[in-house]
Amino acid sequence: MKRVFVIGALTAAVALVGAGTVYGPEIYAGYRFMNALDEHDAEYQANGGAWPQLQxxxxxxxxxxxxxxxxxxxxxxxxxxxxxxxxxxxxxxxxxxxxxxxxxxxxxxxxxxxxxxxxxxxxxxxxxxxxxxxxxxxxxxxxxxxxxxxxxxxxxxxxxxxxxxxxxxxxxxxxxxxxxxxxxxxxxxxxxxxxxxxxxxxxxxxxxxxxxxxxxxxxxx
Known part of the structure; x- marks a missing residue:
């Protein structure tokens, strides 16, 4: 039973590593995009107020x-x-x-x-x-x-x-x-x-x- 559990855990770990290899860059790119949006929104509001602005x-x-x-x-x-x-x-x-x-x-x-x-x-x-x-x-x-x-x-x-x-x-x-x-x-x-x-x-x-x-x-x- 212990052996089955270990094999299952190893399989899951390998799957996670594989998923990270495949989807990791996309997840990181998404994070950077959302972070850029947050920074833009903060700059936008600091410059002219809350959205939407008259200008x-x-x-x-x-x-x-x-x-x-x-x-x-x-x-x-x-x-x-x-x-x-x-x-x-x-x-x-x-x-x-x-x-x-x-x-x-x-x-x-x-x-x-x-x-x-x-x-x-x-x-x-x-x-x-x-x-x-x-x-x-x-x-x-x-x-x-x-x-x-x-x-x-x-x-x-x-x-x-x-x-x-x-x-x-x-x-x-x-x-x-x-x-x-x-x-x-x-x-x-x-x-x-x-x-x-x-x-x-x-x-x-x-x-x-x-x-x-x-x-x-x-x-x-």
Missing amino acids: DSCALCHGAHGQPQNAQFASLAGQSEAYIEEQLRAFAEGRRHSPQMSPLAANLSDEQIKQLAHYFSRQKAGRTESPASDKELEQRGQATVTAKGCTACHGEGLAGGPIAPRIAGQGKLYLIDQLSAFKRGDRKDPTQAMNALASSLSEGEILAAAHYLSTLTPTKQ
Whole structure:
């Protein structure tokens, strides 16, 4: 009887070792996946609160943490809190027009606008894209940005200032679209400074400036 028990125990042990060899890697991978989910959830809640967060609704266009992967959308990450709040109010009140943003902003409460502005201002900014290298176009763009004194409003490194947003690292298509809108008068700067500046730019200069700005890695304000 004892011999049968020993043989049975050995058989079970061999089976367990075999199962561990076959399923062990999958079990370990599952554990690592669940652990990663827990870490992500903890980071998510520490950054913006419990799920779901209001800013999640912005991610489709503006990307996770306000850093888009699509060059036609604005990067919100690292913009000044005051600037984001003002733009959301401008969309909501019809002072700035967008088929997508205007109705969305109009449905936000005052507290929600403040919440979004505070959240995105705390996020780390990065480059939206890595445009194809074109040194000649980049140099022309840098010359245009320097000649027009863009740092006077947009700050050192074009990382944003008290009255103007970060434009370093924004997507090329977004920058072209906004500069062209200022030039046409479709988008209006309350001070008229951007409308005056953009109206003095040729389409070639707009293209070059947008290309140059999109190559810049954002720095802290």
